[in-house]
Amino acid sequence: MQNDSQRSHPVRMIAIDMDGTLLGTDGHVSARNLAALQAAEGAGVEIVVATGRRHSYAMRQLRGLGLRDENVLISSNGTVTRTIGAALLERNQMQIETSRWLCGHIDEFRNALVITFDTVGTDGEDARGSLVVEHLEELNGSIGKWMAANEPYIAQVAPIERSLEGEAPIQMMLCGTIERMRRAEARLLEHPGVSAVGVNPQEHTASEVALHRTEYPERDLSIVDILPAGCSKGAALLRLATKRGVRATEILAIGDNWNDVSMLEMAGHKVLMGNAPDDLKQTAVERGWFVGRRHDEDGVAEAIEAVLAETLSRTT
Structure with missing residues (x-):
């Protein structure tokens, strides 16, 4: 899933889009995707959800998944950043x-x-x-x-x-x-x-x-x-990573649409879902991004499992 340069940087943070990515066609997180999130957290990787949804609308699907209150939710395409527990970290407003x-x-x-x-x-x-x-x-x-x-x-x-x-x-x-x-x-x-x-x-x-x-x-x-101006998933994610002491090269970003491009561009590891628009998949191929499986094929889980397997291979 990664090229040689990406393999030199372990993943410490995973940023995941919701609709068309983490959520299946039924609007829910599959058992395999949820298990992958839990495995990543168990391995010490920070999970960040980055969505175009506003905070409360995103929480309809995220509540009850067992995510920690301290997990971060970047909402409204990077305009607002809160924890899952609703603590405000950053908010940008239009004049x-x-x-x-x-x-x-x-x-x-x-x-x-x-x-x-x-x-x-x-x-x-x-x-x-x-x-x-x-x-x-x-x-x-x-x-x-x-x-x-x-x-x-x-x-x-x-x-x-x-x-x-x-x-x-x-x-x-x-x-x-x-x-x-x-x-x-x-x-x-x-x-x-x-x-x-x-x-x-x-x-x-x-x-x-x-x-x-x-x-x-x-x-x-x-x-x-x-x-x-200046708001995007990628910008919000980079600011959060900087505060956490995480380098961009240590981030895995997973998304499926044009509003995910900013975080895919800045992350060291990037996966575009197989259900992305065809013209965006073509752009991904041209830029050497990995195109994974669809959201109804547990594409998020596959991407995370691959990263965790790579991490395990380093330590054995």
Whole structure:
């Protein structure tokens, strides 16, 4: 799974995406994946979950797995970092004026817009108003299951700018068909204050916000996350690793989509899931990344087992 240079650096931290990676098609962690996580922790490797989900929504699947309260959950694509026990480690918020400007800049797409606020309490739960929308119909059509699951947290506010009169948001999100969201991304990138995160990011010296794209071709669904500048899974993971005294070369990153690219790029060991979009798998092949098994084939477990076997071979 690793080339010779990677083998020279043992893994001390494993960062794992959730949807399409750790979670199977049923939305749960398989017994084999869970056993692999436990084996890694038993071997002294720190497990970090890095997801596009906000903290409380991620905890729906993570709660009850037996992960330690001290384990770290990087949520909202790197905007917020908390422990599984809900202790806040880091939070980045968008400037309110920038958020208001964005609502007007993407006016054509505001019926596909969700604004996220960090209202997580000490119990790890959110409150209604942590998610704000102006229109329901378009979002119910594109992400209906997500809307239903998050109904207790959604507030409908018109115009949506009214939600920006108090606390600053951590994230804005556009959801729709792949073609429409690529147009939305292009519209956003017309402004020099907006930069794209991923393979071949556009560099802007005065960047105010960063875009992260996630695509699900089989569902013709794309999500464009709009985050404070400098926020990404990779950036948050690197800051955490630095605090832990872990080098990037000692990190295994496992992901399946474009919003995982930043952490795959910075990690010394990288595994892209076999269910990743075809164009991303092609990029992985070109860059020499390992393409593993699918999320419904316990691809996470296979990747972790390989790393642990390599570690064991060093000590025997």
